[in-house]
Amino acid sequence: MDRPHASDGFLRIASRPAARRQDSRRFACNYPRPPIQTRQVLSGAISMYWSKTLIPTSREVPADADIISHQLLIRAGLVRRISAGVYDWLPLGWKSMQKIMDIIRQEMNAIDAQEVHLPALLPAELWKQTGRYTDYGPLLFKLKDRKGSEMILGPTHEECVTELMKACVSSHKQLPLTLYQIQGKFRDEARPRNGLLRVREFFMKDAYSFHSSLESLHETYQAMYQAYVRIFKRCGINAVPVEADSGPIGGDASHEFICPCDAGEDIIVRAVDGSYAANLERAGNARQLSAADAPVGNTGASSRVSTPGASSIADVCNFLKVPQSVLIKTLVYSRQSDDGPRWLVACVRGDHDINEAKLKKIAGNVELADEPAARAAGFTIGFTGPHIVNVLPAQLVIDPDALLLTDAVTGDNEVDVHLTGFNWREHIQEDKLHTARIADIRNITESDKAPNGAALVFSKGIELGHVFKLGTKYSDALAATFLDDRQKSSSMIMGCYGIGPGRIMVAALETLSDADGIRWPMSIAPCHVLITPIKYDGQARQVADNLHTELSQLGMDVLVDDRDQRPGVKFKDADLIGIPVRLVLGDKGLAAGQVEVKLRHMKQAEMLPLEGIARHIADMVNKSRSLPD
């Protein structure tokens, strides 16, 4: 310690003054720089002076920002883009982000989840063990270290945390256990976009729970669900829980929390009476049909028609002057197996869209067939009809609404030819029809009904969080097991629960802003109070400084606009950055012993006596930032 080495920094600092003297001569200027005075540290409250803070506000709308949240993030100086989908967090944005994270942290801790910090840099080997090194596809950031070892940047941490549990937990007595982390994650998105909505480096709260029984998993899942409801409520944003794709466990095993707004990339389906909400991928009708339900139709009335060049649904309908709802759309899927591709023919009504998630759930990991390969196998892509299964080996999957069609129009498995008067019983060989899968494989539409019969509305929304019963996918793959009370070894049962704090911010900006700028909810505002002296001088300066100290001592986060700017500039900036409470100190008011209190979400300001104003403001802030119930 007393003999510092060059490597520990002491020496460099010690040798600095000479250089500094020279610098100050070279760059001497007349700007009156006040000496840095260390302010008292006040109970963790945020205390800032504008002139000493990096808040690069901008009047111009950035050219590449299309949605409101993106524009405000840049214009209010919250973040700055450094490359596609990668952002710097500036002081105001970071303060708000930290508040969001704190709320999440508090609610996680409240349900006995333990915070950990896991590496962003992970060995590829771990991911190879679970198969996700390839399954995750190009979304995974891959790199090599200097020795050539393969590494990845974690897009999520199931493998990592499961490995941790495997190493540290071996008895049912140690379960259940929930670990969580709030940290940066990385995904090599094909197209980062819309500011913070889809980015390549982002913050994520991920929690992982480990259980010895499904009941225990369910209990934690419920607690987590309720914690999520509280988190979004405390952040002051609207988040609708919707049923989501339930994965391996099935049933009621997954919910997404969606903030409805037009900038969102997800589509949610809700019953008008509020009785049902699901994402589009999941939403469906529980109707069960079998091949026996296929109607007979008008037998013998079918005919082949020439439809030159008409291979799309729209083309065919235009050509034949029929509605899309009488067509059968036939799509060819394939799955790789050892002896070449296995084919699957999926049929939905012409006006319906196939839902690949649903299809995969019943048919395994199929994907839309490669066109040349399918043609080579005998499929006339663009003019395929269900009856191709009579002549080619392929599994047939029929959506119930397609099954119920009679005298339908479909491709006739020949270029430029369609078949009218198609009927399942007439045109599909009996054994083929009876071995066909009849299942819901399409997206529902707004003309469909909720399971209870209620009318449906669609809306766009931002996915803010996701709770999911994982099951044993990762614990199986990584052999994370425990011994139960009868010495039997089982894989730990897992749940995982994610929240995107950045998306919470986006949702707040998208849904709560007005034409003048941001209107932060009190709980996630970078500061509670903005003190705006019309002129930071004389009495106003003294009052501003005193108020700042007093409010800070009361636990308020305070920003003082001490800039030498015209009032108009200060007000415009104040509206833009959206601090909930603004205290304006003007000469006339102060002479009368009054301050102007302007709330960002109110139009009118109010003059209040300076005496006792700090306490009054603190009470008001505390009221609006406490947990609403």
Next chain:
RNA sequence: CGGGGCGUAGCUCAGCUUGGCUAGAGCGCUUGGUUCGGGACCAAGAGGUCGCAGGUUCAAAUCCUGUCGCCCCGACCA
């Protein structure tokens, strides 16, 4: 990955079609002055290897080729 577009000052953009003197505007920034309770005014300034590389040409921001970066729509993705 397919389609479309953009890259000129910190920001927003003009100039490019039809190559030609020292590359422009507004905002922002600096200095001085006047102002100053809702993005002031006057004056004087600073700031750009026109993304990068190569080519065509007497001459390239402008034309050609390549390359990199970025945005939008779609595909993909949670």
